[in-house]
Amino acid sequence: MKVFEKPTSFYPRFERKGGPHKETTHYCPGCGHGNVHKMIAEAMDDLGIRERTVFVSPVGCSVFGYYYFDCGNIQAAHGRAPAVATGIKRANPDSIVISYQGDGDLAAIGTAETLHAANRGENITVFFVNNAIYGMTGGQMAPTTMIGQKTATTPRGRIETEHGNPIRMAEIISTLPAAGYVERVAIGTSKHIMKARKAIRKALTNQVENRGYSFVEILSVCPTGWKMDSPDARDWLLNEMTQVFPLGVYKDDAGERENEWYRPVEPFVPEKVDAYFSAGNFEEADEPIKLDKSLQCKFAGFGGQGILTLGLFMAQVGMRGKLHASWIPSYGPEMRGGTANCSVNLSEARIGTPLVDRPNVLVVMNQPSLEAFEKDVVDGGTILIDSGIVESKPDGDRLNCILIPATKIADEVGTPKVANVVMLGALCAATGAFELDFVEETLRAVVKKRNLVDMNITALKRGYDFVRNGG
Amino acid sequence: MSETLQKADPFIEIDGELCKGCKLCIDVCPKTVISISDKLNGSSYHPAYYLGHDCTGCGLCFYACPEPAAIRVVKP
Known part of the structure; x- marks a missing residue:
């Protein structure tokens, strides 16, 4: 016997359908x-x-x-x-x-x-x-x-x-x-x-x-x-x-093509994602770092100066110190030469927004960035300036200004590319938020090009010493 | 399967309340054994109905019908 009837892969009654007719479709006649x-x-x-x-x-x-x-x-x-x-x-x-x-x-x-x-x-x-x-x-x-x-x-x-x-x-x-x-x-x-x-x-x-x-x-x-x-x-x-x-x-x-297009999946394991992004491949501090106040940092300069990387290093220092950390970049379409900035929040409390509109720490590595962001810094905030590049001076009465020829120092260390790390050292010294050793250990863990680690550490120390000891 | 069923004729069941009167089953039926009713159903359509004899159980009306459950064809 052959019976042509409603397939069982349909619901017996279409209960999800609105209206009184639960056994017909919503389609027009002849659809x-x-x-x-x-x-x-x-x-x-x-x-x-x-x-x-x-x-x-x-x-x-x-x-x-x-x-x-x-x-x-x-x-x-x-x-x-x-x-x-x-x-x-x-x-x-x-x-x-x-x-x-x-x-x-x-x-x-x-x-x-x-x-x-x-x-x-x-x-x-x-x-x-x-x-x-x-x-x-x-x-x-x-x-x-x-x-x-x-x-x-x-x-x-x-x-x-x-x-x-x-x-x-x-x-x-x-x-x-x-x-x-x-x-x-x-x-x-x-x-x-x-x-x-x-x-x-x-x-x-x-x-x-x-x-x-x-x-x-x-x-x-x-x-x-x-x-x-x-x-x-x-x-x-x-x-x-x-x-x-x-x-x-x-x-x-x-x-x-039988079985050729089967794409098996491996079970989801969070550690694999961490490994993929190289996150968590450093040992965290035993105790969370104590901050006098949350750091709302803005880093700004030309694309190619390592501005975004500087912000990342800062955030990674915070992560390793068991702080809440956020990093968010803002940059133009150019890979080199455009303007770039990033915002980093480090806090003992949870962070509401990754955006930093009113920084208490500003690092500027070119003139336009100083003009763009100086006014946003809160009163009494710290501003670090690459004095070899930026010509004008900020308002010293309102802000704690640190002028450091970061790119020049970096060049002495070996390459101007580590100017960002010179700034990181200067920032640690200026804010006093982190021990130099702790930052150094973090850099050793996160710098991707292993042959450049030592040069980065030298740059870090030079920046730190410049602020602490005037060079 | 019983002896009676084997000898029975194929037939069509049309649920007049589920039919929307599109006439596609009438169009495809090779034996012209489906017609359209003069009466309206509850959804204000003139539903199709089986004339009651000469169905061959080919099932073409079933596939031509867009409604999942309006037509059932039995070929014993």
């Missing part, structure tokens, strides 16, 4: 989504994958996928379904991830995500329901709208020279080497529907067998948006749309 949903649910039944399937719904009429499919469901931001699907699949490589999207979602706002997921060969299945119109928002022109097709936003029909041409996603995606299987089918006659059913099953089977990225474009109908009755809409689909969007298999490399 193609219903057919596609049914075929996906049937394939999920037959492949036995419901328990491990995650259905990613798009924005569009099919936004409510989670009303219907009795599996894992996530509704993605507009166009981002393949990105969300990537995350789910990478984190759970044994899940079966379906990215179900319409033409506005996949081929307009989500074009980038679509292409890059395909280009990475994500082991996911994308069902692209193309009905050549924005259905949910009221029948506006979509990227796949046909030339001459009248929509709410193309009342005289789509014009090539004004609106461009309907975009052919299956063709585009088939050019990407990592895409495994790309086919375009249609919800037209029974014969077409049966072909679509086969393509849907194949695309899901590919994923079950880890054959990589599968993309099935399903030409569908929008009787409401097209202002046609359902049988006429199916005729228009077959007579008109298939001319512009030819049906067929555009690519099928999946056959040779």
Whole structure:
């Protein structure tokens, strides 16, 4: 006995759906989504994958996928379904991830995500329901709208020279080497529907067998948006749309790829992340460092002077001293020569914001930075200036000013690049917040270029001595 | 499977309350054994109904129907 009936991968009743009708979809009469949903649910039944399937719904009429499919469901931001699907699949490589999207979602706002997921060969299945119109928002022109097709936003029909041409996603995606299987089918006659059913099953089977990225474009109908009755809409689909969007298999490399696109994940271990970022590879102080007051530091200068690194060293000294620490950079697009600054907070208490608007310590290594930030320093704050570079003097009555020819000292040590560390030494001496030995040990742990450690230590001590002993 | 069922004819069950009257099942039926009702259902659609005989159980109406549960086809 053969029974054709509602697949069990649908909920028995659509309880999540609002309103009184809990057994019908929210789709208009004759909508193609219903057919596609049914075929996906049937394939999920037959492949036995419901328990491990995650259905990613798009924005569009099919936004409510989670009303219907009795599996894992996530509704993605507009166009981002393949990105969300990537995350789910990478984190759970044994899940079966379906990215179900319409033409506005996949081929307009989500074009980038679509292409890059395909280009990475994500082991996911994308069902692209193309009905050549924005259905949910009221029948506006979509990227796949046909030339001459009248929509709410193309009342005289789509014009090539004004609106461009309907975009052919299956063709585009088939050019990407990592895409495994790309086919375009249609919800037209029974014969077409049966072909679509086969393509849907194949695309899901590919994923079950880890054959990589599968993309099935399903030409569908929008009787409401097209202002046609359902049988006429199916005729228009077959007579008109298939001319512009030819049906067929555009690519099928999946056959040779069994298990090739399985990306296993190792369990998440925080220590691995620390090791990756080289954080925590120093021994912390036994007791937290005591601060007279929290340090709100601003470091500013030219890009390339090591300003951001200086801030990082400072934050790492604080971290090693069991203080709360934050570091946040601000810089232009230039890798060298632009202006750069960073803000560092060190505190015994938790830090509310990493931003420093009113520093109590300011380190400036060029003239524009002094002009930009001097006024922000709190009364009685400390300001350290590279006197070999900065010409003007700050307000000595209001601020504790320390002038140090840091770059010149650094040059004597061996390279002007360690001027930032000279400043670090000067800063330690000026604030008295940290022991020199402690800072030295920290530098030994965090300086990445091991052959430059000694030069950095020399620079540190020179800066410290300059402030403590006047050179 | 019982002797009776084996010999029984295929049939279509259409839930008139779930049908939205899109007529796609009528369009695809090779035997023209589905028709549209004169009466309105609770959702104000004219639902399709099975004429009651000559169904071959091909299932094409099931796949043409966009509603998950409106049509059930049994081929004993």
